[in-house]
Amino acid sequence: MTNTYLSSNRAERRAAGKRLRDSVPRESHADWYPAENRDPLAVLRANDAGRLLELIPLRHERMRASPFAFLRGAAAVMASDLAGVPVPGIPVQACGDCHIGNFGVYRSAEGQTLFDINDFDETLWNVDFTIDVKRLAASVAVAAFAQGEDKAYRAARASVCAYREHIRELSYLSPLAIWHSRIDLDEEIGRLGDGDLCRRLLADAASETADGLSHGDAPDLDPATFHSDPAQWRIADKDPTIFHEGPNGLTEAVQEAAAALLAYPQSLQADRNLLTLRYMQRDVAFKVVGIGSVGTVCAVGLYSDSDGAPLFLQIKEARPSVLGQLALSPFFLASEGQRVIDGQRIMQAASDMFLGTAHSEVSGRSYYVRQLKNKKLSAVAEILAESGPKAYARLCGTTLARAHARSGDAAMIAGYLGKGDAFDEAVAEFAMRYAWQTIADHHALQAAHAETVEAA
Numbered sequence: 001m002t003n004t005y006l007s008s009n010r011a012e013r014r015a016a017g018k019r020l021r022d023s024v025p026r027e028s029h030a031d032w033y034p035a036e037n038r039d040p041l042a043v044l045r046a047n048d049a050g051r052l053l054e055l056i057p058l059r060h061e062r063m064r065a066s067p068f069a070f071l072r073g074a075a076a077v078m079a080s081d082l083a084g085v086p087v088p089g090i091p092v093q094a095c096g097d098c099h100i101g102n103f104g105v106y107r108s109a110e111g112q113t114l115f116d117i118n119d120f121d122e123t124l125w126n127v128d129f130t131i132d133v134k135r136l137a138a139s140v141a142v143a144a145f146a147q148g149e150d151k152a153y154r155a156a157r158a159s160v161c162a163y164r165e166h167i168r169e170l171s172y173l174s175p176l177a178i179w180h181s182r183i184d185l186d187e188e189i190g191r192l193g194d195g196d197l198c199r200r201l202l203a204d205a206a207s208e209t210a211d212g213l214s215h216g217d218a219p220d221l222d223p224a225t226f227h228s229d230p231a232q233w234r235i236a237d238k239d240p241t242i243f244h245e246g247p248n249g250l251t252e253a254v255q256e257a258a259a260a261l262l263a264y265p266q267s268l269q270a271d272r273n274l275l276t277l278r279y280m281q282r283d284v285a286f287k288v289v290g291i292g293s294v295g296t297v298c299a300v301g302l303y304s305d306s307d308g309a310p311l312f313l314q315i316k317e318a319r320p321s322v323l324g325q326l327a328l329s330p331f332f333l334a335s336e337g338q339r340v341i342d343g344q345r346i347m348q349a350a351s352d353m354f355l356g357t358a359h360s361e362v363s364g365r366s367y368y369v370r371q372l373k374n375k376k377l378s379a380v381a382e383i384l385a386e387s388g389p390k391a392y393a394r395l396c397g398t399t400l401a402r403a404h405a406r407s408g409d410a411a412m413i414a415g416y417l418g419k420g421d422a423f424d425e426a427v428a429e430f431a432m433r434y435a436w437q438t439i440a441d442h443h444a445l446q447a448a449h450a451e452t453v454e455a456a
Contacts (some may be wrong), residue, residue, distance in 0.1 A: 007355045010171065010172070010411045011411075013409055013411040013412045013415065014171065014411045014412065014414060014415035015415060016412055016415065017088075017090065017267075017409075017411065017412035017413060017414065017415025017416035017417075018416065018418070019284050020088040020089070020412075020414040020415075021088075021416060021418075022072070023086075023088070024086045024087060024088045024089075026416070026417070026418070026422040026423040026426055027422055027426050028086060028426070029130060029134070029426040029427050029430055030425070030426040030427070030429035030430050030433075031430075032081070032085065032430050032433055032434065033433075034081070034437060035081075035387040038081070040074065040077045040441045040444065040445075041236065041441075041444060041445060041448055043071075043074075043076050043077045043080050044060075044063075044074065044076070044077065044445075045076065045197065046076070047076040047322070048295065050319065051207070051294075051295030051296055052141065052250060052296070052297065054250055055250075055288060055294050055295040056294075056295050058240065058288065058294055058295075059073060059291065059294035059295050060445065060449065062291045062293060062294060062447055063442075063445060064442070064446050064449060066120075066442070067142050067145070067435075067438050067439045067441075067442040068101075068139070068142045068143050069137055069291055070438060070441060070442040070445060071099060071138070071142050071296075071438050072097075072099055072101055072139075072290070072291045072292060073291040073292045074438075074441065075096065075097045075122055075135075075292055075322050076322040077441065078135055078138070078434075079096075079131075079322040079323055079325060079326060080325070081434075081437075082131055082326060083325050083326060084136065087128035087130050087131070087328075088128065088130065088416050089128055089328055090128060090129050090408060090409060090412050090413050090416065091125070091126045091127065091128065091129075091328050091407075091408060092128075092129045092132070092404040092407050092408035092413075093121060093123065093124075093125050093127075093343055093346045093403075093404075093406070093407035094124050094125075094127035094128075094131055094132050094323055095117050095119075095120065095122070095123055095132050095343075095347060095400070095403070096120070096121070096122025096123045096124055096127070096132075096321050096322065096323045096343075097119060097121060097122040097135070097292060097322075098132040098133075098135045098136045098139075098338075098395070098400060099135060099136065099138075099139030100136065100139045100140055100143055100392065100396050101139070102117060102118060103115065103116070103117055103118065103395075103396045104118040104143075104373075105116035105185065105398060106118055106352075106373065108350035109350065109352075109353040110350070112182070112350065113185050114182060114183060114185060114349055114350060115185050115188060115395065115399060116183065116347075116348050116349055116399060116403070117184045117347055117348065117399065117400070117403055118348075118373070120340050120341075120343045120344040120347065121292065121293060121316070121318065121319075121321075122292075122321045122322050122323055122342060123321065123339065123340060123342075123343025123344065123347065124321040124323040124324065124326075124327060124343070125327075125329055125331065125342075125343070125346075125407070126327050126328050126329060126331055127323050127326050127328065128177050128326070128328060129404050129408055129413055130427075131323065131326055132400060132404070133160060133163055133397075133400065133427060134427055134430055134431070134434075136159055136160075136163075136396060136397065137156040137157075137160050137401055137427050137428060137430070137431035138156070138430070138431045138434040138435060138438070139161050140152070140155045140156045140158075140159045140328070140389060140393045140396070141153065141155070141156040141428075141431040141432055141434070141435040141443060142434075142435045142438050142439075143389065144156075144389035144393075145435050145439070147389065149432065151389060151390070152389070152431075152432065152435060153428055153429075153431075153432055154390055154428075155389035155390045156393065156427070156428040156431035156432065157394045157421075157424050157425060157427075157428035158390045158391075158393045158394045158397070159393035159394065159396055159397035160397060160424040160427045160428060161394070161397075161421065161424045162393070162394035162395070162397030162398045162401070163397035163398070163401045164401075164414075164417045164418075164423060164424060165353050165401075166397070166398045166401035166402065167401040167404070167405060167410050167413050167414050167417065168414040168417070168419070170401065170402065170405040170410045171405075171410040171411040171413070171414040173410075177254065178402075178405045178406060178410065179406055180403075181349070181402050182349045182350075182407075183349070183391055183395075183398065183399050183402065185413070188395055189287055202367055203336070206224070217244045217310065219235050219236060219238060219285065219287065219300060219312075220235070220236045221233060221234070221235065221236060221302070221310075222234040222235065222236040222265065222360075223236070230280075230282060230304040230305075230306065230307075230308045230327050231282065231370070232282075233282045233283060233304060233310075233388075234282070234283045234302075235284075235285040235302050237285070240288065241287065241288040241436040242285050242286065242288075242300070243285060243286055244285050244286070250286060252427070253286060253297045253299075254284060254285065254286045254299055256297065256360050256363060256365070256383065257284055257286070257297055257299035257301075257315050257367070258281070258284035258299070260300070260315060260359070260360055260365075260367050261281060261284060261299075261301045261369065262281060262438045263264075263315065263358050263359075264356045264357065264358040264367070264369045265277070265356065267357045267358065268354075268356045271355070272353060272354065275353075276354070278305050279303035279304060279305055279309075279310065279311050280303060280304065280305070280306075281301055281302075281303055282302045282303060282304055283301070283302040283314075284299050284301045284302070285299060285300055285302075286298070286299050287299055287300045287314070287318075289316075291368050293303045293316065296316065296317040296319060297315075297317040297365060297367075298314070298315070298316045299314070299315050300312055300313070300314050300315075300372055300430070301313045301314075301315065303386065311371075312371065312372035313354060313370070313371060313372065314369065314370055314371070314372045314373075315358065315367050315368070315369045315370055316368055316369075316370075317335040317365050317366070317367055318335070318336035318339065318366045318367060318368050319336060320336060321336075321339065335357060335359065335366045336356065336366040337357035337359070337366040337367050337368040338357050338366075341355040341356065341357060341368050341370075344370075346406055346407050347403040347406060347407070348403070349402070352370045352371050353371075354369065354370055354371050355369065355370050356368070357366070357369070368395075
């Protein structure tokens with residue numbers, strides 16, 4: 001990682017960013033046209049390689065639900081589409097799958113409720129900052145498209161404008177001040193969504209019920225076992241998304257995940273390792289999550305101490321990032337699981353204290369582990385998202401700027417972006433073009449499925 005902070009001052013770095021406009025004009029970011037040999041369904045099939053075959057149909061079913069669902073599952077398609085597109089070359093730790101569904105509310109170890117990026121399966125260092133910005137803007141446009149093209153364009157532009165404005169604000173701060181910056185959720189709730197309902201959900205999520213279990217969390221405990229000895233606790237099956245036994249190799253995947261969870265504390269620093277020793281693994285079940293992750297090994301582990309204090313940990317398979325083809329230069333990765341947790345720690349204002357990694361010697365899979373997300377906190381994010389596409393888009397753009405400023409050179413990025421709206425309008429135009437392309441790709445997936453059904 002080049003340490004530009006030591007080689008030049010803020011003004012020099014801002015000027016260097018401005019000079020990059022000569023080679024990659026800001027207006028050029030509007031330019032994107034599908035390649036002549038473009039085949040998004042072939043990219044999806046290639047991305048399915050290595051996934052659990054039994055779950056691939058479910059992945060495609062979820063992607064057929066809407067153009068936005070398609071976009072969520074098609075990070076590999078967009079990465080392929082952006083390969084070769086000119087970039088200014090300012091590296092950051094990229095989220096990789098920076099769509100509006102990957103922002104949300106979570107609680108820090110200190111009890112703060114924060115709004116931030118919350119999914120890092122595709123994160124990668126040394127990727128140009130514009131890659132994340134374009135995926136965010138495109139996702140805003142696709143999500144708002146049903147409300148009219150004008151609203152979709154204005155919302156996409158708002159996300160980029162907020163990114164540019166906050167990067168400029170951060171560029172005047174010291175590295176330490178940038179690192180400690182936060183998105184004030186209380187302030188955002190006052191401007192977005194149903195503030196009273198959001199605050200009530202936050203209060204509910206923060207408090208535990210009398211039995212010590214936050215019932216807003218998923219999955220549920222099997223009621224037949226919950227009130228017995230904690231050693232007998234089991235996770236309730238919710239077919240087809242949560243289960244202990246499945247067809248073909250899925251049961252073996254659960255067993256592998258359970259073994260990986262037992263090994264994972266070895267990856268933690270000493271104080272976190274000691275904390276995990278206070279809990280015992282009671283049960284592990286397979287959990288089908290999201291859209292892009294369907295078909296990868298994902299499971300949830302139920303833990304408790306001897307007095308019945310519960311803990312849910314999620315373990316997910318970490319595959320190579322789809323952004324690999326977009327990295328500005330190659331670099332060494334310790335493991336895919338380490339890539340994910342490193343990226344999360346770099347980009348998030350405060351990361352999960354249970355983040356760790358594991359590896360299966362049998363299958364060769366790399367895993368990462370984190371606490372399971374709280375449903376009630378997710379509900380807060382959903383209410384904020386429903387407040388209006390433009391307002392929520394600005395919140396996400398501001399959040400992405402803060403995340404990029406932790407690893408990238410905010411002064412250089414700000415110098416490139418400037419004070420005007422040239423970059424905002426260019427990326428918004430790109431977002432609209434990509435929204436139309438996503439709608440076409442979604443139709444193609446639906447048509448391919450219809451042909452398969454008819455042929456059968």
